[in-house]
Amino acid sequence: MPTDFITLSLDLASLCxxxxxxxxxxxxxxxxxxxxxxGVHDLVSYVDQETERKLVAGLRQLLPEAGFITEEGTAGPDTHTEEFTWIIDPLDGTTNFVHGLPVYSISVALLHRKELVIGVVHEVNRDESFRAVRGSGAFCNDLPIRVTDIPELNSSLIATGFPYKDFGQMGTYLQVLGAFMSRSHGVRRLGSAAVDLAYVAAGRYEGFFEFNLNSYDVAAGILLVREAGGHVTQFLEDGDPLFGREIVASNGHLHAEMQQTIREFWQ
Structure with a gap:
């Protein structure tokens, strides 16, 4: 059983x-x-599937005893083991990819005894490798990264994602979006939650919020933000968002203000 998570993270970054x-x-x-x-708005391509197969094959060589949680299911049924589990999104931003919009990423994280210990987000077209190891910091192309120290929402740049299902909450979501638009420097929507979280970690955004996400969308990004000095929770409470359906990530300084803004509309 390997204990050198730093070396394993470098091997993972190389594979990605x-x-x-x-x-x-x-x-x-x-x-x-x-x-x-x-689904109606949930696309998949052979590129997602083949990318996942390549990742799974490489990860099995790196850590044969690990289980898998994958978006496309190419590793077989999800096997969330007690010791090690890889969480994989082979192409986060498939709709962008399909339409030729060059913002999409590979996202891979490792759980060790139910704790995130490694996270890698590789932004494909910028060739930027965001990497984090629990307790060892966060990096972009091996250079240390850190969240910003901007203290207030009115001086911040915020990211979000738009729902592609469960449109019954759309009205409420648009109210939340409007509040953030009017109270910040602006709101951006790139179309890859993994990239959004990596950008919070790198200090390019001050915060990010979205709902109806899955563990493979956010696992690596959660660790990146935390190791870069930020804070990540659910919308209305401080619960772990990994297996929830909603996420707020921030530089930490304006986290309470972000949650309060959401709380005005979200029940």
Whole structure:
């Protein structure tokens, strides 16, 4: 059983960088006619599936005893083991990929005894590798990163994501969005939650919020933000958002203000 999580994180970052080359190659000739639908607005392509297969094969070599939680299910049924579990989103931002919008990422995290210990988000087209190890900090292309020290929402840049299902909450969500738009320097929507969280960690955003996410969307990003000095919770309480459906991430300084803004509308 390996105990050197730093070395393992570097091996994971290398695997993600190599796998990102495959995504870039496929993007150059991708045929939109090859997409499939997991839901009305939930797209998947052979690129998602093949990328996941490559990641799973590489991760099995790095840590044979680990289980898997994957978006596309190519590793078989999810196996959340007590000791080690990889959490994988092979292509976070599939809709962007399908439409040729070059913002998407690979997101991989490792749970050890139910605690996040490694997280890597590789932004494919910028070739930026965001990496975190529990207790050892966060990095972008091996340079240390840190959240900002901006103390108030009215001086911040915030990110979010738009729901692609459960539209019954859309009205409430738009009220929350409007509040953030009027109280901050602006709100951005890139289309990859993993990238959004990495950008909070790197000090490019002060905060991020979204609902209806899955563990594979946020696992690596949660660790990145925490190791970069930020704070991550659910919308209305301080519970762990990993297996919840909602997330607020921030530089820590304006976290309570973000939660209060959401609380004005969200029940």
């Amino acid at each position: 960088r190599t796998t990102a080359q495959f995504i870039r190659q496929e993007a150059a000739t991708f045929d939109r006619g090859k997409i499939e639908h997991k």
